[in-house]
Amino acid sequence: MSEVYFEKENLSPNPFEEYLRCFSLAKEKDPKAADNVILATCYKNRPSARTLLIKKVDNKGFRFFTNYLSRKGRELVKNPYAAMVFNWPTVDIQVRVEGTISKLSKTESESYFHSRLRGSQIGAWASPQSVVVPSRSFLLDRVKELEKKYSGLDVPLPPYWGGFILKPNYFEFMFLRDFRLHDRFYYQKKGSKWKIERLGP
Numbered sequence: 001m002s003e004v005y006f007e008k009e010n011l012s013p014n015p016f017e018e019y020l021r022c023f024s025l026a027k028e029k030d031p032k033a034a035d036n037v038i039l040a041t042c043y044k045n046r047p048s049a050r051t052l053l054i055k056k057v058d059n060k061g062f063r064f065f066t067n068y069l070s071r072k073g074r075e076l077v078k079n080p081y082a083a084m085v086f087n088w089p090t091v092d093i094q095v096r097v098e099g100t101i102s103k104l105s106k107t108e109s110e111s112y113f114h115s116r117l118r119g120s121q122i123g124a125w126a127s128p129q130s131v132v133v134p135s136r137s138f139l140l141d142r143v144k145e146l147e148k149k150y151s152g153l154d155v156p157l158p159p160y161w162g163g164f165i166l167k168p169n170y171f172e173f174m175f176l177r178d179f180r181l182h183d184r185f186y187y188q189k190k191g192s193k194w195k196i197e198r199l200g201p
């Protein structure tokens, strides 16, 4: 655990920059896990959470890709608010973000879809995400059929598959320190500026 303590003044005034600084520390230590995020959605007062991969972060927001007909997809369309948690134990940092959700454009989803391995593109067609399936062989048979159908062709973007972007109005950074006296700060959007405050850990 680091013995370097943080004050508000040590943080970037731009929370996206602070996120990217922390992310690059985490990525350096654990390249595979740094992109993992827990996404929480809420529908009819019932929260649900799952792991996803974050694909792109810039000043506009946090982008991820999924099946729009999955549980999270349906929940996000009906209630377009979400929260994310990044836990990076190799660098003792936790980041939380909260904000509003919108779908990415079809062009952006298409461009990401075609950057994926062909097997993952076929998989997006084969798997009815979050729906009961009878067996593993049901999925494997669908994969075989789809491989035949698209043999020698580009796999098109499924109409129910694409990206979302979470546009945060709240960030929280926690830098773990001894005896649970962690350095914990939030950023809240006030007009075009971000207000930063320290919180009890």
Ligand SMILES: Cc1cc2nc3c(=O)[nH]c(=O)nc-3n(C[C@H](O)[C@H](O)[C@H](O)COP(=O)(O)O)c2cc1C
Binding pocket: 036, 048, 049, 050, 051, 052, 053, 054, 064, 065, 066, 067, 070, 071, 072, 073, 129, 130
């Ligand atoms: C490491 C990891 C990464 C994952 N990445 C994604 C992802 O990027 N998109 C996705 O739809 N599901 C991803 N999943 C699967 C989700 O956790 C989840 O099981 C699935 O999306 C269905 O969730 P839902 O029923 O709440 O919609 C990932 C799972 C793990 C363990």
